[in-house]
Amino acid sequence: MKSYKIPEATIARLSVYSRFLSQVEVQGLELISSGEIAEGSGVSPAHVRKDLAYFGEFGTRGVGYNVKELHKHILKILGLDEKWKVVLVGVGHLGAALAMYRGFRDRKFDMVALFDVDPNKVGKVYEGIAVSPFEQLEKVIKENNVDIGIITTPASEAQKVTDIFVQAGVKAILNFAPCVLTVPYHIELRNVDLAVNLEVLTFNIASKQKK
Amino acid sequence: MKSYKIPEATIARLSVYSRFLSQVEVQGLELISSGEIAEGSGVSPAHVRKDLAYFGEFGTRGVGYNVKELHKHILKILGLDEKWKVVLVGVGHLGAALAMYRGFRDRKFDMVALFDVDPNKVGKVYEGIAVSPFEQLEKVIKENNVDIGIITTPASEAQKVTDIFVQAGVKAILNFAPCVLTVPYHIELRNVDLAVNLEVLTFNIASKQKK
Structure with missing residues (x-):
């Protein structure tokens, strides 16, 4: 192929x-x-x-x-003929939205665990998965052979989370935190910047107006 | 240009x-x-x-x-030399995440109002903006000359919201609901499918494995 x-x-x-x-x-x-x-x-x-x-x-x-x-x-082609194990770190509004996002579950993504540093969030349940304490992240990834890590923490925490992901052996990272992460060459990294979507729209509107 | x-x-x-x-x-x-x-x-x-x-x-x-x-x-080029007025409909987890998203505020996006049909959500405040009742959507858009509407409702409600956006005169719509919307030709529409990001990653991992 x-x-x-x-x-x-x-x-x-x-x-x-x-x-x-x-x-x-x-x-x-x-x-x-x-x-x-x-x-x-x-x-x-x-x-x-x-x-x-x-x-x-x-x-x-x-x-x-x-x-x-x-x-x-x-x-x-998309690699969706196999199941992918996913964990998510940072259960704020965006993290919770992703944890409950049906689009992931309808496909081959298996959300294995959610993590947060905030003791008030630990134990909260989203779509049947309770939030685990951040300290267990590396152990859970290793024990479950997790493939993909999702980061929805504040930018200040994202590199620290990334380093644990890499150390524990994930293959890919999806980063929603607004910052540039450093990963080894063999790790697939995708940064999602939600503001980009609005800016593609304003570009299109502005282009029309200038025609 | x-x-x-x-x-x-x-x-x-x-x-x-x-x-x-x-x-x-x-x-x-x-x-x-x-x-x-x-x-x-x-x-x-x-x-x-x-x-x-x-x-x-x-x-x-x-x-x-x-x-x-x-x-x-x-x-x-991105059209960010002018200010853009934005409203958002559907203050679930994703809507709340976007309402509080610093990336929008740091740029030229002015979040004018948030809307929800749920009376329990109306009045809740996100970054200084209280959630308004859905019935006021058209009026608020017209009175404030809103440029862009963001949809974070369930898919079942998205076309209804779109029709009100179009009727009220927005120029562009950013849709996070997992469905295909019908809009007139002059409206800029951008659909954001969060699962796509994970699938670009799995494609990349799968491609590597097949090498």
Whole structure:
């Protein structure tokens, strides 16, 4: 699989398509056109065609794509044909939102544990998972072979959490704290900056106004 | 300005660079290299050079970029040389996290009001803003000329909120609800799917494992 040539924007859209495909698969639809995928996932038809072109021929001209096959193939590309164990550190509003986020649970993400330093938060239950004391983080990751760590702590704590994640053996880190983290080369790190989304919008509005 | 040719990934990174540049500007640094911008914002040097190349010559070879000028220019490109009025509907965990998110306030985003249908949430205060009853949404948007609406409601309510946003005259909508929304052509819509971030990570891990 020549996955390394695929742009990240395509990967992100595949993730969106696959959520739509799982809906239509449940509804029992067998064939789907790229136009229907575009409409159902809120992406332009040109993008859908371009993205699916990366993965060879999964459709038949004039007939459409086989929903089940296409969906299965996209899930495999995204690495979602296996289960991923996840822990989250920092159960503030954002951490709690992610802990309860159905989008994670509907996929192959298994939220193993939640952690916080605040004794008032320890023991609180989110979707059946009680918040554990921060001191247990390394032990829990090692014992459960956790793959991915999510950071929703304040920026001041994020590197410390990162170092424990790395030490304990996670493969990837998703960081929501507004700071730049240092990780060894073999760790996948993704920083999510929520303000970026608003700024892509203002760029688009400003561009229109300047036309 | 040939802004329409700029890829969205570049826009998103400009947003990240600008946050780093605002830090170094406060520290009083006058010149900066693309390598330093890369390191400080956690982006590869190749990406930084490519992104900044879209905006002509803001640097001097061997000397670097003038921090203040570059920062001002990027903010202008992002439309952040003007103030944007924002409202948010749906003050659950995610809504509360966004209402309190410092990243919005540090930029030019003015959170005008928060709304919820739940009477138990109405009146609760987040960063100085009390939650208003949902019924007042249209009136508040019109009276304050709100530019951007953020949706953090359940998916079942998102289209209803969208219709009120459009009716009341917002220019753009940032949707965190997991559903596809229908908006008129002139409205900028951006859907944020938090699970996408985890799936870009699993794609990257899976790609490595298959190498």
